[in-house]
Amino acid sequence: MTTISLAENVSRPELSFSGPVSFSQTFPFSAGEHLLMEFSEQQLANVQQAGVLTIKGRESEPAVCCIQNETYAMKRVIHTNQFYLIKDIEPYEENQYNVSIVSNTRSCLELSHTAPDLLQIRKILANSTFRGRVKRHDADALNEISDELEEEFVDPDRLFTRQELHGIIRASDFQIDCELDRMMVFEWRNKLRILDGTYQYNVLSNILSVIQENDLSLENVREIQILENLPEISPVGIHQTLRAVGTYNPDTLSFTLDPIRIALVQGTHLLETFKPFHPIAYAPFMQDWSKINPLADFKLIQPLVVTDGEIPNMRMFRVDILSLPNTTQKRIPFLLTVKKKWGESELRKCLVDLVSPQEKLDRYVSRFTLHTFTPNSEGDTNWYTSREG
Amino acid sequence: MSFNVRVQSTGEWIALDLQGKIEVLTDELENLIIGQLEKTNSEISLTISNTKLIGKIVKLNKPLGILERVPQDEHIEPDEITGLQTKYRIVGVIRRKILFSQRPVILT
Numbered sequence: 103m104t105t106i107s108l109a110e111n112v113s114r115p116e117l118s119f120s121g122p123v124s125f126s127q128t129f130p131f132s133a134g135e136h137l138l139m140e141f142s143e144q145q146l147a148n149v150q151q152a153g154v155l156t157i158k159g160r161e162s163e164p165a166v167c168c169i170q171n172e173t174y175a176m177k178r179v180i181h182t183n184q185f186y187l188i189k190d191i192e193p194y195e196e197n198q199y200n201v202s203i204v205s206n207t208r209s210c211l212e213l214s215h216t217a218p219d220l221l222q223i224r225k226i227l228a229n230s231t232f233r234g235r236v237k238r239h240d241a242d243a244l245n246e247i248s249d250e251l252e253e254e255f256v257d258p259d260r261l262f263t264r265q266e267l268h269g270i271i272r273a274s275d276f277q278i279d280c281e282l283d284r285m286m287v288f289e290w291r292n293k294l295r296i297l298d299g300t301y302q303y304n305v306l307s308n309i310l311s312v313i314q315e316n317d318l319s320l321e322n323v324r325e326i327q328i329l330e331n332l333p334e335i336s337p338v339g340i341h342q343t344l345r346a347v348g349t350y351n352p353d354t355l356s357f358t359l360d361p362i363r364i365a366l367v368q369g370t371h372l373l374e375t376f377k378p379f380h381p382i383a384y385a386p387f388m389q390d391w392s393k394i395n396p397l398a399d400f401k402l403i404q405p406l407v408v409t410d411g412e413i414p415n416m417r418m419f420r421v422d423i424l425s426l427p428n429t430t431q432k433r434i435p436f437l438l439t440v441k442k443k444w445g446e447s448e449l450r451k452c453l454v455d456l457v458s459p460q461e462k463l464d465r466y467v468s469r470f471t472l473h474t475f476t477p478n479s480e481g482d483t484n485w486y487t488s489r490e491g
Numbered sequence: 492m493s494f495n496v497r498v499q500s501t502g503e504w505i506a507l508d509l510q511g512k513i514e515v516l517t518d519e520l521e522n523l524i525i526g527q528l529e530k531t532n533s534e535i536s537l538t539i540s541n542t543k544l545i546g547k548i549v550k551l552n553k554p555l556g557i558l559e560r561v562p563q564d565e566h567i568e569p570d571e572i573t574g575l576q577t578k579y580r581i582v583g584v585i586r587r588k589i590l591f592s593q594r595p596v597i598l599t
Contacts, residue, residue: 107503108505109502109503109504109505112505112530112548112589113548113587116532118531118532119528119529119530120527120528120529121528122524122526122527123524123528123537124523124524124525125515125523134560135559135560136558136559136560137557137558138555138557138585139556139558140553140554140555141554142553143553146556149498149581150501152498154496154497154498154570155496155581156493156494156495156496156573157492157493157496158493159493161492165492182510184508184509184511184512185588186506186507186513187504187506187557187585188504188506188507189583190502190503190505199528201528203507206513210555265573265574268573269493269573269574275573
């Protein structure tokens with residue numbers, strides 16, 4: 103007897119079968135015992151290859167589905183019809199099957215691409231900043247360089263491991279790790295840390311002074327030489343600052359510092375200290391270290407630099423990510439207090455964790471803004487202006 | 492709330508898509524046969540008591556993965572790297588369903 107499974111028999115129109123239908127031993131079926139999740143063929147192939155998918159989210163948030171390196175929003179769709187699920191079986195006689203219903207459900211989870219919620223990382227790591235050593239007046243203490251003297255006290259319960267972050271952030275582990283790399287987050291004593299902006303700026307200023315005083319080249323900065331010249335600064339702070347602005351060369355045991363990355367650290371400090379400010383004032387400050395166009399590269403400094411007005415009256419300032427409300431209903435009015443007229447691309451940057459790239463903005467902003475079409479040199483044609491004028 | 496869904500099998504399952512609901516009015520469920528499913532070259536039908544439902548085989552636009560909840564008394568080691576528990580597993584994929592959308596025929 104040739105054995106053709108039930109599923110194969112169903113798929114072949116030329117074949118026939120018959121058989122009794124019964125419920126499996128698990129009837130009546132418990133709600134939620136079986137869920138249906140709709141995949142594209144590519145998603146299914148990725149799931150099979152990885153052997154696992156992950157559902158992420160906290161109690162108060164909509165969960166996301168992570169398949170390999172991608173993140174998907176999940177939507178539960180309830181149908182009016184009932185789906186009765188039958189596991190594939192072999193026939194007990196030719197073309198005769200004992201059909202057993204294993205479960206039933208009316209709903210299905212649909213997946214759609216979504217922007218990973220990476221802004222949350224910055225909020226969660228807000229208390230994980232590293233600020234270097236506490237200033238000590240005891241000269242003997244400075245000679246005892248040890249890990250215990252590395253930094254002021256930070257509550258360890260407010261620090262996170264990489265694994266904990268992977269469990270909290272609604273994004274794939276790969277996307278989280280990429281963002282941590284981009285933010286220059288480092289692990290110290292098994293916890294994730296990020297250099298405090300002002301501390302990093304001060305350490306960098308000291309490093310640049312050593313480079314100038316010793317007539318060193320930016321392309322060959324040896325960490326050991328910096329450490330010897332700056333004994334009062336934490337080695338962790340020096341290493342992470344060099345890493346933030348340069349690339350380590352293991353052959354020469356030195357860092358090649360990038361003038362543009364140096365400019366970005368100094369620019370970020372400028373934004374945090376002087377707000378708002380005119381971008382033209384920035385150029386002379388950076389002239390020694392950078393030949394970049396200061397106007398164009400402010401956009402690289404951090405995601406939420408916004409501009410207001412036109413040259414020569416343009417002002418630039420930074421929207422503090424930590425101050426952003428968590429819903430569109432609250433965040434859009436907040437952004438309209440920051441400035442009254444927004445281009446679409448700039449507004450989307452500030453809504454990236456709430457509005458996916460495929461969605462139309464009007465749906466969210468129309469009750470708060472007036473929509474006009476005016477092209478500018480950067481390609482923006484859609485402008486949103488506060489209704490309050 | 493984060494958890495893993497592990498792939499146990501992606502073997503093909505079948506689904507019956509009914510506009511109504513099957514109700515069983517007895518407590519003696521063991522080996523209870525509720526109907527007969529038959530497929531010939533041109534027709535597929537489900538006969539329940541004196542009612543015959545005529546259906547058709549529909550290929551789904553997108554496959555449906557079947558996620559089965561892991562029983563509470565079954566222990567699966569947490570993921571070595573992430574520490575996440577496995578709460579569901581994928582036990583099959585539905586690519587075709589048998590859709591019963593016509594009015595049932597009463598058998599005399």
